[in-house]
Amino acid sequence: MRSRTVQSTVAIAASASLALAACGGAGGPQSGGSTKLTDDKVVLGLLNDQSGVYKDLSGPNSKVALEMAIDDYKAKYGEKAVAKTIEVVTADHQNKADIANSKAQEMYDRQKADVILDVPNSAAALAVATQAKNKKKLYLNIGAGTTALTGASCNKYTFHWAYNTAVLARGTAGTITQEGGTSWNIVYPDYAFGQDMNKSFSAEVATAGGSVGQSIASPFPSDNFATFITKAGEGSPKVVGSMHAGGDLINFVKQFNQSSLKGKVQLAVGLMFITDIHSLGVDQFAGTQFTDAWYWNFDEQNKKWADRFKEKTNTRPSFAHAANYSAAMNYLEAVQEAGTDDADAVVGKLEGKKINDVFLRNGEIRKADHAVTHDVYLAKVKSSAPEEWDYEDIEKTIPAAEAYGEANPACSMS
Amino acid sequence: MSEFIQYTLQGLAAGGFYALSALGLAVIFGVLGVVNFSHGACYMLGAVIAAVLLAELQVGFWVALLVVPILMFGFGVLMERLLVRWLLALDPLYNFLLTFGLTLILVEAVKQRYGVSGLPYEVPAGLGGQVSVGSVNLSAYAIFACVFSVAVCLAVGLLLTRTRIGMIVRASTEAPERTRALGINVGRWVTPVFGFGIALAGLAGVLAAPTRAITAEMGSNFIIILFAVVVIGGLGSILGAVVAGLLVGLVEAYGIAYAPTYAQIVIFVLMALVVLVRPSGLFGREEVA
Structure with missing residues (x-):
């Protein structure tokens, strides 16, 4: 029994060294561990x-x-x-x-x-x-x-x-609604991501005790949001949510800032990256709340x-x-x-x-x-940047359990 | 009712801007017979140059409104001299493809140099607020952009119909042989007219900078709406471009207000209807069809 084990060990060692030799001797003594x-x-x-x-x-x-x-x-x-x-x-x-x-x-x-x-x-x-x-x-x-x-x-x-989109919704929609932003109108780009975001945000606003008056789909991509913004202001909501990304988001925010809603209605953004703030300028986004997964400062x-x-x-x-x-x-x-x-x-x-x-x-x-x-983190865009790229105030840390909720029931590991 | 008035005014404001943006396209087609696909890219260049002038040389909006069209005129002259002119004698499709290729090059070049996230630009001082009458609100900048656009369109219209230069340009395009026989150098007018069309695209870009995202792709979607405007108005017709610009702005605003998902589709439905009833567009010359 014992001799057979020894025998097989020797055999494995021999074939392993043969294999190494065939590989051009890559397994020299200094990289002995790398055979794994x-x-x-x-x-x-x-x-x-x-x-x-x-x-x-x-x-x-x-x-x-x-x-x-x-x-x-x-x-x-x-x-x-x-x-x-x-x-x-x-x-x-x-x-x-x-x-x-x-x-x-x-x-x-x-x-x-x-x-x-x-x-x-x-x-x-x-x-x-x-x-x-x-x-x-x-x-x-x-x-x-x-x-x-x-x-x-x-x-x-x-x-x-x-x-993920559910985390963004829990973070942004949940927190803003709990803090008193109870009536929302949402404008979202009409494709898979935007529809997904609209659903997640509407559900979270409702869970947190608020209500969504209108969800308005905008064609993707869009340049002219003036009339969408007018519609989003109808019914005097406390919050207007923009679910846009990239160029659409910048168009929306620029035109929102030039509209009569600026200063009267809070703007919440579904998905925003620090590069968006950098490209549009911190003052254009000032006061906007959003969920950030990490902030450098x-x-x-x-x-x-x-x-x-x-x-x-x-x-x-x-x-x-x-x-x-x-x-x-x-x-x-x-x-x-x-x-x-x-x-x-x-x-x-x-x-x-x-x-x-x-x-x-x-x-x-x-x-x-x-x-x-x-x-x-729930972040709010600063009104001016103390240094380049220093654009966010972290208002609140949202604990992992609250942000991610329960494991996704749709998942079955195979 | 006040909502309807609000939508109407927003539509007209957007429409005035569409008219100016489409004007250069109409001028170049009317005079040279070139369908300039790079018009959207030139519009983008105008906005990008304005943003770069502001960031690097502290040149503000009002100066940019003058300087950028001059720079773009130069760019247009080079484009015509070096590229477009050699294909004028061939099927118009060749210049369409040439300007399409040029668009790809310009967009990628701007991406390489300035990234993809876009460039910042401020609303000029004094135009940041709103103008309110009763419950109707319009952004001061949108009103300015519309009035300015319509004024430029009218000026260009007058230039072409009421001045000697305009007369020569129109004669050169409508009857080149006869014009030449009268001792006028027809070819001399082609280059500046092309440059002028490109300058108008650049001007529209500057006007867009404070209110739209300044990215390499900003013209790629916009050019499609501009083609709709030019087709509805009648290829090459300046009055057509203005009327169609306003019409498209209105239709878009009502679309957004009453059927938001279909806001952009209605523009093309309108285009299809116009082409069905009047193939040469609202103000196009019949022989174009």
């Missing part, structure tokens, strides 16, 4: 919008965030690091689901990506979730808002890191990280940049703990993990639906 890594390296795939509307809020600078995570991982573990060689590969999905789909395949199969990160745009995000499930490789989504990632389309290999820890980011990029990070860092860092930590980049082993280390890092406060990777829950 596929292809002897860890490859992070960054798939996002590098040229379109989401370029500024994640785009090429998310690569910088991933590289910061790699630096920190290597500094932390030094010689003991399981992943000695870590590469980043990037691709532009151009906000098209079919391109995202083929790029994800290419990343997993040809570029040997162990994990795909970011993927803003809900349609693109869902396409990549299907690839992750089929290829049994990890996928940490950051940029997309759709709750389907942790709902009907959830799977073992997909995690949703930063935010919230505390010392965030500020320190943002300073490092600024040295490399000459700009301040959006929450998506910080979340990309956090996701990459926690992925590498999980590889370290598991001692391998095998996807199932890494998933095992990630599930249920409680995390406090620069992005996640009171964070937990929820096992039931793979939502990465964490504290989010």
Whole structure:
């Protein structure tokens, strides 16, 4: 019995060294641990919008965030690091689901990506979730808002890191309604994201004891919102909610500020990024309340990280940049703990993990639906910026449990 | 009733701006027979240049209203001399494709240089408030933009119908051979007219800057509405562009007020109806059809 075990151990050792020899002797003595890594390296795939509307809020600078995570991982573990060689590969999905789909395949199969990160745009995000499930490789989504990632389309290999539309609704609609903004009119762009946001916000306003007088659909994209704004002011609501994004949001806010509602009715915005405030100017958004997943000038820890980011990029990070860092860092930590980049082993280390890092406060990777829950913030835009990019006052921290609620019942892990 | 008046005024305000924006398109088609697809991109360039002038050289709105059209005139002259002129003798489709390609280049270039999130721009001092009569409110800037637009349209109309230059330009387009026989250098007028059309696009861009998102893509959707305006008014007709601009503004405002989801569709339904009944547009010359 004993001799057979010895025999088989020798056999395994022999075939392992044979395999290594066949690989051109990559497994020298100094990288003995790396035999547990596929292809002897860890490859992070960054798939996002590098040229379109989401370029500024994640785009090429998310690569910088991933590289910061790699630096920190290597500094932390030094010689003991399981992943000695870590590469980043990037691709532009151009906000098209079919391109995202083929790029994800290419990343997993040809570029040997162990994990795909970011993927803003809900349609693109869902396409990549299907690839992750089929290829049994990890996928940490950051940029997309759709709750389907942790709902009907959830799977073992997909995690949703930063935010979703339900969180935005609970944060913004819930808080503003509780604070006395009880009557709302909502204007939303007439496509999947806008319709989703309108539903979530209307439900949350009602839950918090308020009412929505009108929900008005606007064609997408739109330039001229003057009449929409007039309609949104009818019935004298306390709050007008704009569910627009990008250029539509800027058009809406500019024209709202020139309308008679300015100063009389509170403007709430469904989804806003710091890059939106930067592009329109802080005074145009002054007083607008919205839910932010992270703010660079919230505390010392965030500020320190943002300073490092600024040295490399000459700009301040959006929450998506910080979340990309956090996701990459926690992925590498999980590889370290598991001692391998095998996807199932890494998933095992990630599930249920409680995390406090620069992005996640009171964070937990929820096992039931793979939502990465964490504290989010109700932000109000300052009336003037003390320094460039310092645009937000954090009015309230919304605890993770309140922001994320119960695990999504539509999700059944397979 | 006051709501209806409110919608009507908002429609007219938007419509005046549409008229000015479409005017350059109509002038260039009327005189050169070129369907300038890059009109939206030139409108975008006007707004971007205004924003850059403000951010980097502290040149304000009122100066930009003068300087930007001059710069865009120069750009238009170069465009005509270097590109458009060589294709004038061919099927109009060639220049349509050329200007379409140019649009892609301009939009990508602006994206590369200024990003995608857009550039900030303020409402000029004194025009930030509203003008209210009873329960009817209009933004002061929207009123200014409309009055200014209609005034420019009228001035261009007068220039073309009441001055010697206008007479020569019209004669050069309607009967080039006969005009040439009278000793007028027809070709000489083509370049400045093209530049003038592009300058009008730039002017509309400056006018849009305080009230619309200034992004590389701002002209991509807008050009479609402008084509609708020009088709409804009659290709090449200046009076047509003005009337159709106001009409489209009104139809859009009523659409938003009473059937918001269909607000943009009604514009194209209107266009289809006009083309069905009068293929050359409301004020187009019959032979165009």
